[in-house]
Amino acid sequence: MTSPTIYDVARSAGVATSTVSRAFSNPQRVSAGTRERVLRVAHELGYEPNPHARALTSRRTQTLAMVVSDITNPHFFEIIRGAELRAKSSAFTLVLVNAEESPRIEWEQISRLMRSVDGFLLAASRLPDESLGQLAASHSVVLLNRQAAGIPSVVLDQREGCRQLVAHLASLGHSKLVCLSGPRNSWTSANRWTAIRDAAEELGLTVTRMGPYTPTVSHGGAAADAALTTGATAFIAHNDLLAIGVLRRLAARGVRVPGDVSVSGFDDIFAADLCTPSLTTLGGVHADLGRAAVELLLEAAGAPNRTGAAAQQLVLPSRLVLRNSTGASTR
Numbered sequence: 001m002t003s004p005t006i007y008d009v010a011r012s013a014g015v016a017t018s019t020v021s022r023a024f025s026n027p028q029r030v031s032a033g034t035r036e037r038v039l040r041v042a043h044e045l046g047y048e049p050n051p052h053a054r055a056l057t058s059r060r061t062q063t064l065a066m067v068v069s070d071i072t073n074p075h076f077f078e079i080i081r082g083a084e085l086r087a088k089s090s091a092f093t094l095v096l097v098n099a100e101e102s103p104r105i106e107w108e109q110i111s112r113l114m115r116s117v118d119g120f121l122l123a124a125s126r127l128p129d130e131s132l133g134q135l136a137a138s139h140s141v142v143l144l145n146r147q148a149a150g151i152p153s154v155v156l157d158q159r160e161g162c163r164q165l166v167a168h169l170a171s172l173g174h175s176k177l178v179c180l181s182g183p184r185n186s187w188t189s190a191n192r193w194t195a196i197r198d199a200a201e202e203l204g205l206t207v208t209r210m211g212p213y214t215p216t217v218s219h220g221g222a223a224a225d226a227a228l229t230t231g232a233t234a235f236i237a238h239n240d241l242l243a244i245g246v247l248r249r250l251a252a253r254g255v256r257v258p259g260d261v262s263v264s265g266f267d268d269i270f271a272a273d274l275c276t277p278s279l280t281t282l283g284g285v286h287a288d289l290g291r292a293a294v295e296l297l298l299e300a301a302g303a304p305n306r307t308g309a310a311a312q313q314l315v316l317p318s319r320l321v322l323r324n325s326t327g328a329s330t331r
Helices: 006-013 017-025 032-045 051-058 075-089 103-113 129-136 158-171 187-203 217-228 240-252 286-301
Strands: 063-068 093-098 119-123 141-144 153-156 176-180 206-210 234-237 262-266 280-284 313-316 318-321
Touching: 006 017, 006 032, 017 032, 063 075, 063 103, 075 093, 075 119, 075 286, 093 103, 103 119, 103 129, 119 286, 129 141, 141 286, 153 158, 153 286, 158 187, 158 234, 158 262, 158 280, 158 318, 176 187, 176 217, 187 206, 206 217, 217 234, 217 240, 234 240, 240 262, 280 286, 286 313
Parallel strands: 063 093, 063 119, 119 141, 141 153, 153 313, 176 206, 176 234, 234 262, 262 280
Antiparallel strands: 280 318
């Protein structure tokens, strides 16, 4: 038995095939009575519209692409989950792309998808501002963990969060800090350094920046060795993965944490509560980042049934989580 076609629906409903197509892909161009009749007949016949044909008619694919700088980083897990759930609630499919911390790979992947998706979510994009502007000129784009002029974005409040972190270390008697920075082309790394430097200056502390370091556990050893040469009593790593690598190296060298030095990170990944000692870190509700980013993208793409107008530059609250890796300075 063959599946019913759009022609069968049109014949049974007494309308043109173009009317059936509009009833599914562009319902505002069909009267309510006609659309109801078409949908009823389609349901009775068991007709399902072809999504590819519908895309050709409406120029919409009901698909969003989320490009992540490094899919192996647990920081992105909840962000992806929040984005996927919000996309699904509006009948959109979310396609996940790994940029492998490479601007070249990121741009290549985006270029391949330009004709296949209705918009892009770029999480911690490593692309230069010029490339982002070029993409945003022709496609709907929302940035996550990144800001660029004229492009909608969602970020955590790093300035206030870093101020709280530095104030926490100052309250423990630490006067000399070291910031172990992330990738050279990371907007977040530069933003965090500025916030940490300004907070340290405000509180009369000394802070040194070292790096850049690849934000993985395996690169934490080199970061720890470099930090120890500074004489700092508190190490602030670019993210939790790097911080966990630092903790491992310090343990191997017999440096007590937090007895000799304090260590903190960013992102509050699940492993931050499982490592030894548990890690003090600056995080936030990452699922909210993903949800908010999809909201902005649906707004930019003109999606139907969106929940309302959203601000174009969203800054969500960060959250300082105090654990056992920070303690009173003994120097």
